[in-house]
Amino acid sequence: MINSLDEKITKIFPEESVNKIPDNYSVFKGKNIPSYIRDWLIKKFSLDGGNLDKDSLLDFIEKFIPTKSTGKTIKAELLHSREEKTILTRALIEPDIRNDEIRFAMPDLEIKITEGKVDRFLLDKYNELKSGEVWGVFTLKYIPPYNNSLGHILITNYKPFKPYRINLEYYRESRSDFNLEEWIDLLIRSMEYNPLGFSSLDQKLMFISRLLIFVEPRLNMIELAPKGTGKSYIFNNLSKNAWGVSGGTVSRAKMFYDGQTKTFGFITRYDLVAFDEIQTIKFSDEDELKGALKNYLELGKFTIFNVNGNSDAGLILLGNIPLDQHMQPIRISYFAELPNFFQESALLDRFHGFIEGWKLPRINEGMKVNGYTLNVEYFSEVLHALRECPDFSMVVDDFLEIPKKSDTRDVNAVKRLATAYLKLLFPHVRKVDDIEKTDFEYYCLKPALDKRGIIRTQIHYIDSEFKQEMPEIIVK
Numbered sequence: 001m002i003n004s005l006d007e008k009i010t011k012i013f014p015e016e017s018v019n020k021i022p023d024n025y026s027v028f029k030g031k032n033i034p035s036y037i038r039d040w041l042i043k044k045f046s047l048d049g050g051n052l053d054k055d056s057l058l059d060f061i062e063k064f065i066p067t068k069s070t071g072k073t074i075k076a077e078l079l080h081s082r083e084e085k086t087i088l089t090r091a092l093i094e095p096d097i098r099n100d101e102i103r104f105a106m107p108d109l110e111i112k113i114t115e116g117k118v119d120r121f122l123l124d125k126y127n128e129l130k131s132g133e134v135w136g137v138f139t140l141k142y143i144p145p146y147n148n149s150l151g152h153i154l155i156t157n158y159k160p161f162k163p164y165r166i167n168l169e170y171y172r173e174s175r176s177d178f179n180l181e182e183w184i185d186l187l188i189r190s191m192e193y194n195p196l197g198f199s200s201l202d203q204k205l206m207f208i209s210r211l212l213i214f215v216e217p218r219l220n221m222i223e224l225a226p227k228g229t230g231k232s233y234i235f236n237n238l239s240k241n242a243w244g245v246s247g248g249t250v251s252r253a254k255m256f257y258d259g260q261t262k263t264f265g266f267i268t269r270y271d272l273v274a275f276d277e278i279q280t281i282k283f284s285d286e287d288e289l290k291g292a293l294k295n296y297l298e299l300g301k302f303t304i305f306n307v308n309g310n311s312d313a314g315l316i317l318l319g320n321i322p323l324d325q326h327m328q329p330i331r332i333s334y335f336a337e338l339p340n341f342f343q344e345s346a347l348l349d350r351f352h353g354f355i356e357g358w359k360l361p362r363i364n365e366g367m368k369v370n371g372y373t374l375n376v377e378y379f380s381e382v383l384h385a386l387r388e389c390p391d392f393s394m395v396v397d398d399f400l401e402i403p404k405k406s407d408t409r410d411v412n413a414v415k416r417l418a419t420a421y422l423k424l425l426f427p428h429v430r431k432v433d434d435i436e437k438t439d440f441e442y443y444c445l446k447p448a449l450d451k452r453g454i455i456r457t458q459i460h461y462i463d464s465e466f467k468q469e470m471p472e473i474i475v476k
Helices: 004-012 024-028 035-044 054-064 071-081 168-177 180-190 201-215 231-237 286-299 376-386 391-399 408-425 437-462
Strands: 017-020 085-096 101-106 111-118 132-143 152-160 221-224 242-246 272-276 301-304 307-310 314-319 353-356 371-374
Touching (some): 017 024, 071 085, 180 201, 180 408, 201 221, 353 437
Antiparallel strands (some): 085 101, 101 111
């Protein structure tokens, strides 16, 4: 059933919205296709009136998007026909220093890293083809053995998956057409959830606080929550500009800079990095990694082997926390749930805010979005573009009165968090007069103080030298 919010979304965002009917998305079951690709496909094959041409969509997927069941066939066709083939898929790129080549793997085609090469002329044009994971339209061709060279599959052409050129000014101005409650519901829908599944406004605001790190550069967060509250899904599916690390071992080389391959790590290639299931991640060369991480979290810079690097990527730690019968943490010290690597006050003090994930509902089928929302690919590009808007932080500076003896890290954390809330909830604001003082205080400053206050309190439990009291930052 179309409601007033559906009508408003389709009227104001006619090209950027998509009707998310759960039955339509069943065509993707069993296929490793992220949300931003699925939304684009639904939009592409939606007929007038909103009906989905499922047959054409399935034909397109079979022809252009390899899956585990079709990947081997496509690989065999490349070897047999010697003709080029174009597909929409993901590739894992790694530099091969020994052979002076850029190698790639395509898991869905079962192309191993030793079997794929990137044509050199593409490297100057597309920086993302030098390392990391990328989604795009690839043209592949099999190159048979010659001289002493083994046969391999070559990427001969590439088109980044960027179906939307966003008009950020239009997005910002459009906020004025929605009241605050409608806008919050639009944000939740754009995260692929149903606003009706939340019991209160506070719970909705807690949920969208997961977006803070998407819009504010070098914002560092921690969220602990019981299983099933959807934290992994948000950080692994919402944006191609996010990188999730789940399990395994994190080293200084992987994260920052590899001296052997002379390549920068994942922290330099994304808007944010999520350490998911933080209790399962191991850290090698802990002292070296911790030193580099402290410097990075503080300044956004690192130096390894006399090589200087920098990035605007934020870091979020995601982990589980045991609760009592009243759905409250069983221990007063939340950080006791973090690995030993993070049991240091000086390191934890560099995180800006804490999300109390146990206050969020457990995800169920009724919480899946059903209705019109912003296309995930469009929404993720908007979040990315908001990172580079300087006017929000200037508004925050103009609003706040800060005691001179305030701890600098507390002040920086509160400013960053308040700026991120302003970007999310009031993107149309350009100067102090564009927002009511009480709205800024309640929706931006208060949650920023609360989230930083939890960090400070929890550090106090680890190290009594850190006081619990937050500076009395107020609105002028």
